[in-house]
Amino acid sequence: MDEKRVCTGRYFMMGNVACAEGAMAAGCEFAAGYPITPATEVANHLAEKLPQVGGAFFQMEDEISSIAAVIGASWAGKKAMTVTSGPGISLMLENIGFAIGVETPCVIVNVQRGAPSTGMPTIGIQGDMVQAKHGSHGDYEIIALCPSSPQEMFEHTVIAFNYAEKYRTPVFLLSDAFVGHMREEVVIPEADKIKTIYRKIPELGTDPLKLKGFLDENVAPMPIFGKGFKAHVTSSCHDEYGKRNLIDISALDKFVRKLSDKILKHKEEITLVERDYEGAEVVLVSYGGVSRAAAEAVLQARKKGIAAGTLRLITVWPFPGEEIEKMARKAKHVIVLENNLGQIYPYIKAEAAHFSEVSFLPPKLVGEIQDPEDILKKIEEISK
Amino acid sequence: MSELVHPYHRFIRPTVTHSSFCPGCGDGTIAQSILRAIDGLDMDMDDFVFVSGIGCAAWIPSPLFNADVLHTTHGRPIAFAFGIKMGLTEKKVMVVSGDGDLVAIGGNHLIQNARRNIEMVVICSNNGIYGMTGGQAAPTTPMGVKTTTTPYGTFENVFEDISGLVIAAGASFVARWTTGHPRQLTASIKKAIQKKGFAFIEVISQCPVQFGRKMGVGNAVQMLEDYKNRSISIQEAKKLSKEELKGRIVVGELVDLDKPEMVEEVTRMRKKAMGGAEAAVDTGRS
Amino acid sequence: MGRTEILIGGVGGQGVVLSGILLGTAASLYDGKQAVQTQSYSSELRGGSARAEVIISEQRVTDPEVRKADILILMAEDAVGRYLPKIKPGGLLVIDSDLVKGVKPGEYEILSVPATSIADKEMNNIVVANLIILGALLKKTGLLSIASMEKAIEVSVPQKAKALNLKAFQRGLELT
Numbered sequence: 001m002d003e004k005r006v007c008t009g010r011y012f013m014m015g016n017v018a019c020a021e022g023a024m025a026a027g028c029e030f031a032a033g034y035p036i037t038p039a040t041e042v043a044n045h046l047a048e049k050l051p052q053v054g055g056a057f058f059q060m061e062d063e064i065s066s067i068a069a070v071i072g073a074s075w076a077g078k079k080a081m082t083v084t085s086g087p088g089i090s091l092m093l094e095n096i097g098f099a100i101g102v103e104t105p106c107v108i109v110n111v112q113r114g115a116p117s118t119g120m121p122t123i124g125i126q127g128d129m130v131q132a133k134h135g136s137h138g139d140y141e142i143i144a145l146c147p148s149s150p151q152e153m154f155e156h157t158v159i160a161f162n163y164a165e166k167y168r169t170p171v172f173l174l175s176d177a178f179v180g181h182m183r184e185e186v187v188i189p190e191a192d193k194i195k196t197i198y199r200k201i202p203e204l205g206t207d208p209l210k211l212k213g214f215l216d217e218n219v220a221p222m223p224i225f226g227k228g229f230k231a232h233v234t235s236s237c238h239d240e241y242g243k244r245n246l247i248d249i250s251a252l253d254k255f256v257r258k259l260s261d262k263i264l265k266h267k268e269e270i271t272l273v274e275r276d277y278e279g280a281e282v283v284l285v286s287y288g289g290v291s292r293a294a295a296e297a298v299l300q301a302r303k304k305g306i307a308a309g310t311l312r313l314i315t316v317w318p319f320p321g322e323e324i325e326k327m328a329r330k331a332k333h334v335i336v337l338e339n340n341l342g343q344i345y346p347y348i349k350a351e352a353a354h355f356s357e358v359s360f361l362p363p364k365l366v367g368e369i370q371d372p373e374d375i376l377k378k379i380e381e382i383s384k
Numbered sequence: 385m386s387e388l389v390h391p392y393h394r395f396i397r398p399t400v401t402h403s404s405f406c407p408g409c410g411d412g413t414i415a416q417s418i419l420r421a422i423d424g425l426d427m428d429m430d431d432f433v434f435v436s437g438i439g440c441a442a443w444i445p446s447p448l449f450n451a452d453v454l455h456t457t458h459g460r461p462i463a464f465a466f467g468i469k470m471g472l473t474e475k476k477v478m479v480v481s482g483d484g485d486l487v488a489i490g491g492n493h494l495i496q497n498a499r500r501n502i503e504m505v506v507i508c509s510n511n512g513i514y515g516m517t518g519g520q521a522a523p524t525t526p527m528g529v530k531t532t533t534t535p536y537g538t539f540e541n542v543f544e545d546i547s548g549l550v551i552a553a554g555a556s557f558v559a560r561w562t563t564g565h566p567r568q569l570t571a572s573i574k575k576a577i578q579k580k581g582f583a584f585i586e587v588i589s590q591c592p593v594q595f596g597r598k599m600g601v602g603n604a605v606q607m608l609e610d611y612k613n614r615s616i617s618i619q620e621a622k623k624l625s626k627e628e629l630k631g632r633i634v635v636g637e638l639v640d641l642d643k644p645e646m647v648e649e650v651t652r653m654r655k656k657a658m659g660g661a662e663a664a665v666d667t668g669r670s
Numbered sequence: 671m672g673r674t675e676i677l678i679g680g681v682g683g684q685g686v687v688l689s690g691i692l693l694g695t696a697a698s699l700y701d702g703k704q705a706v707q708t709q710s711y712s713s714e715l716r717g718g719s720a721r722a723e724v725i726i727s728e729q730r731v732t733d734p735e736v737r738k739a740d741i742l743i744l745m746a747e748d749a750v751g752r753y754l755p756k757i758k759p760g761g762l763l764v765i766d767s768d769l770v771k772g773v774k775p776g777e778y779e780i781l782s783v784p785a786t787s788i789a790d791k792e793m794n795n796i797v798v799a800n801l802i803i804l805g806a807l808l809k810k811t812g813l814l815s816i817a818s819m820e821k822a823i824e825v826s827v828p829q830k831a832k833a834l835n836l837k838a839f840q841r842g843l844e845l846t
Contacts, residue, residue, distance in 0.1 A: 012699050185698045
């Protein structure tokens, strides 16, 4: 990657700024968004840095046009992203479905905030976890990553771009105001240490009539615009050539399944988790900022001689059910921690409950991650 | 005997066997005017990216035109086109869609991009009705008309002057024609394609099935005759009062001016950001 | 020293978050420690409530929230009711004594700093009261090295405000 794009060094950096630096390092060329707390620092930083490398951040008239412009830029061959918070995602959902339907690589950063509705803008909660997966209409799969520190805001943004390009799909970075506004040491490696991926495109000069640019579980090469591929791109039901078909049910079935299978077939390589539950009877399952409180509680529990462990989901979507099962087969008790009223809990429970007891420990206050002391109490209670 | 081939057949996607327009639809005239303009400028379909939204007119480029075509969500084609243009600055980006798509649900994208004066061509087929969904009232449907969603007649004021809105928003080229003016329309599309700026063309277009038949204003031929009778050139219209212009369709090139264009302004901004160095707009990836 | 939890409460415009950033930067980049800084503020940029949290530790900071503050810095009367219950028994309470009047003695040591009046009289700018407090805090606790804090000011404060901020910090060191 271009050295001008990577600000190698050691910083005490805000998560949102680290996210923007991650986008720069990943090769982002186009960003569009609309101002919203608590995500604006990402946009502000991109607005400053992108033009220096020939890109640009564009402030659009709303979030609908932001994601639309991002999809357009992606079809123009650019690595593209948008950044917003829950209310903005709510406006983007139709076009996120469009991006999935026509297999458009792009990154969507959601710095989640107090919700529902206008909620409490500066408070971080993990309130949009299921929205990312099920917000747009219809059956689809999506990729979502959950960073827990500014360092991961940088690293996961790079991974998000790589996944987006590799699997030709929108990828969510599900941060929140807590992690987005958190400052911590961030180490940005040298440019040649950062792996970046650019989408596969068809060989130039390929006969457009023979070009299968869609609906391949192994990810079809993307017939980006401006290269003479004469791509017909429609999110209406289409075949692998992109040809619209609004009559045959079998075409719809293929359209729905192939899009999902493309993600599910690669689930193992997309799934990132952090396992620390060897020999543990009680395992805490969490993601994002909450996982740090979980790690602290387990440290304390182990000091007291309790066999406790953690499983941290970095990839939340596609849901890593296999990882949950693998863990639950070894554990006696699973405690789920989230900074919400239990959004991913039902998914975890569905996989784990066959093998172990599963419970949810809600935060005392939504918006404040669980106190390790409270978690410890729960662990002690359970392991009595 | 050699096979007879339409001169614009080369512009049509080979896999397309028929258009999706009802008999008598004005969208065929608009399609042909666009292709005539491209041919007249000696341009190739690969010089263009076409973007459309949802509605009958959106089916003009998608799938008809043998080019890169993005068929987007309802109301948003201009917003998608913005991203395409910023990514492929050397290409001509043309949005073709209807009045419901561009002015009702997508009105703000039209306004804001006219304000930005970003180089693109937007062709709005204005048929005064929602055709594809079965004849519902549009903002452009005249007051009092019975439609499927206004069985007692529309009770909203009509959007009379879409072009006027786009002019006020700041577009550098705005023209209005009807499908009864195919030659003038073609000439204006040529100018629009060459314009450095936001170029908007409103085409009053007949929908004989949903508008004409149901509302008793006649078939396609009668509607076209009506357009011709009611049309008045912008030059002539300037001599008349507002009262005298009631019911008339003012046609012609309403605005054609030069002002800062956004893609060029972005290039300038990049130069500033790079400290005066030459701005690399394209990353050079093939 | 294990884990030190610092909570700073005030109103927007007082440099509450900047104080947190300076402590975190000094600890993390120049003092060989680990630090996490988080913040919350109301939507008003000026005059609304503002809070910064900093955790400084020899080891990696797992839990990033201040649960019980070892050091509580209060820069506004408003913040007293909100944050005083968060102080750890035996903790250090630092107050801007020009602005915070309603603190009763309790299970904490009080470091009273007339930061705003010093900033106003000697520097003609009340905005740097926070740096005076940081100076007094470091002098009192030895939490971080003075050189590290000076470097943090160098990299975190806009060019034109550096001299003033350094001066205020150094003035704070002379107190107590």
